[in-house]
Structure formats: C-alpha cells, structure tokens
Amino acid sequence: MIQEPLMLFSRNCQLTQALLSRVTQLRDTLDEIARSLKEKHLSCCVFPQLQGVEEVASAIHQLGASRIGALIAVEREISLEDYAKSGTLLNAELSASLLLSLFYPGNPLHDGAVIIRRDRILAAACILPLSADHVTFRMKGLGTRHRAAVGLSQVSDAIVFIVSEQTGSISLALGGQLFYEPLLEQRIEFTKLTANNNGSNS
The missing domain is CATH 1.20.5 (Single alpha-helices involved in coiled-coils or other helix-helix interfaces)
Incomplete structure (x- = not known):
C-alpha cells in the first residue's frame, strides 16, 4: 500500500x-x-538609416584590429542628452579619425562612452547605466563595457557598439541583447563596398 x-x-x-x-x-x-x-531588422531597417555609419564602421574595425577598447552609443529616437552631460560635450563633426583619437590610450577622454547624434560626436567620456544582470556577464567573461552597452540599450533605443580591449572582438547592444561579429562584419564590408562604388562612380 x-x-x-x-x-x-x-x-x-x-x-x-x-x-x-x-x-x-x-x-x-x-x-x-x-x-x-532583430538581426534582420538591424540589417534592413536600422543600419541603412544611421547617419555616418561608414565612419563608425571604419573606426571600430581599426580599433578592433588594434585591440583598443571602445564604447560608442548612437542616439536614435530617445534622447541621450542626460548621459552626454555626464561626460565632456564636444558637438564635433563625426569622423573615423576623431573616434580613433578619442579612444587612443592616454587620451584623457578614452575612458567611458562616446555618444553620437546624427552626424555629430555629441560627447565623450560619458557614463552609461550598467545592466543589473552582473552574474550573467561575469559567467560569460564580459566586462563593464558590455554591461554598460546592454544597460543603455535596456532604457533607450540606442545602438551601442563595443570593441573588446582583450580580444579585439566587435559587438553591439540593441533592445537589451548583444549581437556579435558576423552581423557587424557583414555591415562593415557593405559600407566599405558602398563607399568604394560611390568613389568610382564620381
């Protein structure tokens, strides 16, 4: 029983x-x-609408190759003004060379995030909100840059690019998720091809 x-x-x-x-x-x-x-949405709807994407793509490609850490937030519909105020306001013309110089080790503005608004570098050395899920990031071996990128993408519609100082790998955060190199490499190659074609046709 x-x-x-x-x-x-x-x-x-x-x-x-x-x-x-x-x-x-x-x-x-x-x-x-x-x-x-989300990857399809990025490729067909988001990237084509970003101003200066060629400059950003060129910069992060070179930063990754040199293993220079970087954090670049691209403002979209939701304002990043409050986060820009946490750093140094620049309002400078967007260019790959300026992005490279801002993140170059030794530059007083290299620590923190760069915020881009349309075709301008709005601010540098900005502090972004960290994702609360620190355990997952630690388990995956991801550091503060990735936590900050995901944290900002959780409270805004910004696209945040990350270059790892340890590995040189490139990723981006959008809508609270991380996307890794294959998608970005395709877009970088596309922007290079577009730029080359435009140059040859002019």
Missing part, C-alpha cells in the same frame, strides 16, 4: 521534469526566433 503513493509521486515528478524540459526548449526556440528577427 505504501508503494502506490511512492509510485504516484515518482510519476508526477517525471511529468513535471518533462514539462520543465519542454518549456525550456520552447523558450530557447522563441529566443532564437526573436534574435533572428
């Missing part, structure tokens, strides 16, 4: 475990679908 409740309990545990496993699989599938849709 005692065995029957134990067997029933065991079957319930197995059923619960199976349901949990299925829910986890469904969640992972939905996360992958959402990521794929």
